[in-house]
Amino acid sequence: MNVPVDARLDPTDRAIVLATQAGLPLVAEPYHAVARAIGVPPEEVMTRVERMRARGVIRRIAAVPNHYALGYRANGMSVWDVADDRIGALGPRVGGLAFVSHCYRRPRVPGRWRYNLFAMVHGASRDDVEAHVREIAALLGEAARAHEVLYSKRILKKTGMRLRAK
Template sequence: MTGGLDPIDRRLVLSTQSGLPLVPRPYHQLAEEVGISPAEVMTRLARMLESGAIRRIGAVPNHYAIGYTANGMSVWDVPDERIEPLGARVGALDFVTHCYHRPRRLPEWPFNLFAMVHGSSRAEVRDKVAKIAAVIGCDCRSYDVLFSTSILKKTGLRIGA
């Protein structure tokens, strides 16, 4: 095994690191490419997730391609002891694509809760951020919205063939 992956696991990682095939049954297509059953594809991917060999399997949409050209990271200053319940509530909102805790960098950066919001305009993003503010309520000491100004190519760590 090289790097903890057997040859089949390695082929699966190589086949999926740029994304799952955009077909109705992606695991079946992967199974054909790798030469194993769809059930084995799913079992192996689940095992690699469990072991930490891979971190996640998820969709990474191109927000610009689907019409979301305003992208705002909302940043919140909330009490540290409330970060878990507030983060769970904010992260559960259907328009928040990711939500996480980051350490403050005082005195310049008081924010400790981050929630990404996408919209077709900055006004739409601000409306969604107002809904987050309503969820956070009196626990919000301050917040801001940081709008994207350029598109970055998002890729994870890649292994070579």
């Protein structure tokens, strides 16, 4: 696969990613702490972090909640078989619903997987999730030929992206 050469991280950016991928240091001046850890001036660390954010390498610098621990105990991955000629118009409308956290178009796999639209729904209970799924069904109407909801039973891992140290 061809990747634009400038999409790759240079060694200093990579050092910043490795130093912060598990989390930002919890001190008043976190970028100064990163700077000391990797031996680069703090101003350069901040310039590079800002540049990575502008380029989309960093989506945002933020907290990732644990939905379960915060009372959103039901998590349903709803999957939908949506007519190919309708998904482009309907996908953004499903993604725009307030209770949908992630919404993607994914491939069908003949004989193994028929669903091409994924919408993650969170709620305090399964009843909540089911009510939300009915809203999605109403929005999709006849364009959706089938759907299922895959409830999560357990988080087995949730570390986020991790680069391998080279």
